[in-house]
Amino acid sequence: MARGPNIARVASLIGDNxxxxxxxxxMAGCSWTATELADTAGVTRQTISSHLGKLLDAGLVEVDQQGRHRYFRLAGGEVAELLESLMGLAARSAPSRPRFGPRExxxxKARVCYDHLAGELGVLIYEEMLGHGLLERLDGAPRLTEQGGAWGARIGIDLRHAAGRKRSFCRACLDWSERRHHLAGWLGAALLKHILDMGWAQREQASRAITFSTDGEQSLRALFQVSGARDPAAAELQAAAWQQERWT
Structure with missing residues (x-):
């Protein structure tokens, strides 16, 4: 008899091809219709309805009704984290080096992991923030430093928007392709939004890939060398708000 929650049901649901x-x-973080998902999975509309029903019952996906259409999405970051971890395990346990297609x-290089940036450039962000003292590790988990709070204010990310959110403020997510960590949580999502809002990169249609322009990638790499505050008063205010909240 299992001594804790029985993982067999969830494992069997995810294990179906x-x-x-x-x-x-x-995992791209978008909502899809049942028809779109049927085409993606290579099954009939009737079959996808059965699959989606099981995923809904297990709390792995959620659905929104808009007019006659129903749009399905992952149930949250916790599910995305589980799937990313499984992808890493699958990559490591492959019997031979896989042959990747043109999109691989x-x-x-860069892809969406639910709502934050993964891949080579996602790992770059995490390691640069640690290297520049914007993040520190506390009991193995990342934590924004006071310097990091001021840095966020300088580049235009209002850390006060994270107050009261139920989700983790920042956490490390193991990257399946790089085998190192990238930044997840509210802060990871805010940084990806900042990158897209600045026009440094764009999301590829019907793919998890994020394509950076040459200038955009250079801007991303220079992001951690920012020294001057856009608005010193705002930076001090946001840093003080961060210090008071002490988000983890």
């Missing part, structure tokens, strides 16, 4: 394709597609280099 069609449902695994559905969950992988939803783009996915390895």
């Amino acid at each position: 069609a449902r695994a394709e559905v969950l992988s597609a939803l 280099p783009a996915l390895r």
Whole structure:
């Protein structure tokens, strides 16, 4: 008898090939219709309805009704974190080096992991923030430093928006392709939004890939060398707010 929650049901749901394709597609952080997911998984409309029903019952996906259409999405960051970890395990346990298709280099370079940046450039962000003292490790988990709070204010990320959110402020997510960590949580999502809002990169349609322009990638790498505050008063205010909240 299991001494804790029985993982067999969830494991069996994810282990089905069609449902695994559905969950992988939803890792892009977008909502898909049942028809779109059926095409992605290579199954009929009737079959996808059965699969989606099981995923809904297990709390792995959620659905929004808009007019006659229903849009499915992952149930949250916790599910995305589980799937990313499984992808890492799958990559490590492959019997031989897989042959990647044309899109694979783009996915390895930069991709969406639910709502934050993963891949080579996602790992770069995490390691640069640690190296410049913007993040510190506390009991193995990342934590924003006071310097990091001021840095966020300087580049235009209002850390006060994270107050009262139920989700983790920042955490490390193991990257399946780089085998190192990238930045997840509210802060990881805010940084990806900043990158897209600045026009440094764009999301590829029907893919998890994020494509950076040459100038955009240079701007990303220079992001951690910012020295001057856009608004010193705002920076001090946001840093003080961060210090008072002490988000983890």
